[in-house]
Every structure is written in C-alpha cells, then in structure tokens.
Amino acid sequence: MPTLMIVLVLAAGLTAAACDEKLSKLAGPTPNLEPTFSSIQAQIFETTDSAGRRACIICHTNVGRNPSGGLNLVHDGAYDQLVNxxxxxxxGATRVVPGDAxxxxxxxxxxxxxxxxxxxMPLGGPYLTDGQILILKRWIALGAPRN
Ligand code: HEC
Structure with a gap:
C-alpha cells in the first residue's frame, strides 16, 4: 500500500511538471512568460514581443499624457490600477477579480x-495569443498575487 501511495504522488508531480512545460510552449512569442505579476508586467505590459504585438504601455502610460482608458500599466503603478x-x-466591471479570471x-x-x-486590446492588434491569455488567466486564478 505505501508503495502505491508513492507511485501516485510521483505521478501527480510528473503531471504538474508536464503541464508547466506545455505552458511555456504555449507562450509562443514570449516563451519565458510565467503566471506571475512581475513576468506579465515585464513581458506583456512593457514589451513589444517578437510577433509584433505592441507593448501595452505605448498607450497605457501617464508619461507625458493621460493613460488610455484611465489605465496606467507602467511599472509600480500597474498592480494598483488593476486588482479590485x-x-x-x-x-459594474472590475479590471481584475482575484481568483476569478x-x-x-x-x-x-x-x-x-x-x-x-x-x-x-491591444488596440489595433496584433492581439495576445491564446497561450499568453491562458497564462494571464492562470495568474488571476492563483489569486492575482502582487509578485
Ligand atoms: C494603441 C493604444 C493601446 C494599446 C497598445 C493598448 N491599449 Fe488598452 N486601451 C486603449 C484605449 C484607447 C482604451 C479606452 C477605450 C477602450 O476601452 O476600448 C483602452 C482600454 C483598455 C482597458 C479597459 C480599461 C477600463 O477601465 O475600462 C483595458 C483593461 C486595457 N485597455 C488593457 C490593455 C492591455 C492589457 C494592453 C496590452 C496587451 C493594451 N490595453 C494595449 C489603448 C491601447
């Protein structure tokens, strides 16, 4: 019986690892994208990716202008502009509801x-890939932690 338990625990661990591997393949033009706020900030909000999708902060910035849609996605400000x-x-809509993508x-x-x-969004495209959106959803599902 204990052996069976160990096998089950190992199998569960391997399945989780396989899922994460798949996630990185899905992330396409941003292969290192992870479901954390710092990763999403750096690679989605602030970077124009290799597929030509424009950085959100081209428009969502308060540097020299009012941010588009009243939403500033620049470093340090972005989290507090999004969550809740x-x-x-x-x-009636909330930008990010922790745990509820x-x-x-x-x-x-x-x-x-x-x-x-x-x-x-991003206005005018190219739009995010399904994989990028999945990772954004996962960060929210994990409770939208600050880091
Ligand atoms: C070329 C300019 C531009 C880019 C790039 C852009 N946006 Fe926007 N965004 C706007 C404008 C203008 C609005 C307001 C009009 C609207 O809601 O469609 C807006 C509105 C929004 C809103 C709604 C805000 C609210 O409170 O209703 C969200 C959320 C948003 N953008 C997210 C993003 C994200 C995430 C990205 C990057 C993946 C992005 N945008 C890229 C111009 C842009």
Missing part, C-alpha cells in the same frame, strides 16, 4: 468579448 479596481468605462474585465478586453465597451 473598477473599469473606467464599463459600469472569467469575471475579470481585462480578460474580456484582450479576448475581445462581445460585452466589452470600446475595442479589443
């Missing part, structure tokens, strides 16, 4: 769902 913060344009407005915006106010 109401949308500036869609009444489905109801996080940022996901509706990057997926271009029919319920959004305005247009799909």
């Amino acid at each position: 913060v109401a949308s500036a344009r869609k009444p 489905e109801n996080s407005y940022i996901i509706h915006k990057v997926e271009g769902r029919p319920d959004i106010v305005g247009v799909q």
Whole structure:
C-alpha cells in the first residue's frame, strides 16, 4: 500500500511538471512568460514581443499624457490600477477579480468579448495569443498575487 501511495504522488508531480512545460510552449512569442505579476508586467505590459504585438504601455502610460482608458500599466503603478479596481468605462466591471479570471474585465478586453465597451486590446492588434491569455488567466486564478 505505501508503495502505491508513492507511485501516485510521483505521478501527480510528473503531471504538474508536464503541464508547466506545455505552458511555456504555449507562450509562443514570449516563451519565458510565467503566471506571475512581475513576468506579465515585464513581458506583456512593457514589451513589444517578437510577433509584433505592441507593448501595452505605448498607450497605457501617464508619461507625458493621460493613460488610455484611465489605465496606467507602467511599472509600480500597474498592480494598483488593476486588482479590485473598477473599469473606467464599463459600469459594474472590475479590471481584475482575484481568483476569478472569467469575471475579470481585462480578460474580456484582450479576448475581445462581445460585452466589452470600446475595442479589443491591444488596440489595433496584433492581439495576445491564446497561450499568453491562458497564462494571464492562470495568474488571476492563483489569486492575482502582487509578485
Ligand atoms: C494603441 C493604444 C493601446 C494599446 C497598445 C493598448 N491599449 Fe488598452 N486601451 C486603449 C484605449 C484607447 C482604451 C479606452 C477605450 C477602450 O476601452 O476600448 C483602452 C482600454 C483598455 C482597458 C479597459 C480599461 C477600463 O477601465 O475600462 C483595458 C483593461 C486595457 N485597455 C488593457 C490593455 C492591455 C492589457 C494592453 C496590452 C496587451 C493594451 N490595453 C494595449 C489603448 C491601447
């Protein structure tokens, strides 16, 4: 019986490792993207990736202008502009709801769902890949931690 337990624990560990490996393949133009805020900030918000998807901070910055959509995604400010913060344009929507990617407005915006106010992000495209969005969702599902 104990042997069976060990085998089961090992199998569960391997499955988790396999999932993470798949995640990095899914991340496409940002292969090192991880479901952490610092990784998403550096590789999605602040970087134009190899597939030509533009950095969000081209528009979502307060440097020299008002940030688009009232949302500043520049370093240090971004987390407090997103998590548990109401949308500036869609009444009742919250930009990021910790633990609930489905109801996080940022996901509706990057997926271009029919319920959004305005247009799909990044404005004008190219849009995020399915893998990039999956990783963003996973960070939210994990409770949207600050790091
Ligand atoms: C070329 C400019 C531009 C780029 C690049 C861009 N945005 Fe936007 N964004 C806007 C504008 C303008 C609005 C306001 C109009 C609207 O909601 O469609 C907006 C609105 C939003 C909103 C809604 C804010 C609210 O409170 O309602 C979110 C969320 C958002 N953007 C996320 C992103 C993310 C994430 C990226 C990068 C993946 C991104 N945007 C890239 C211009 C841009």
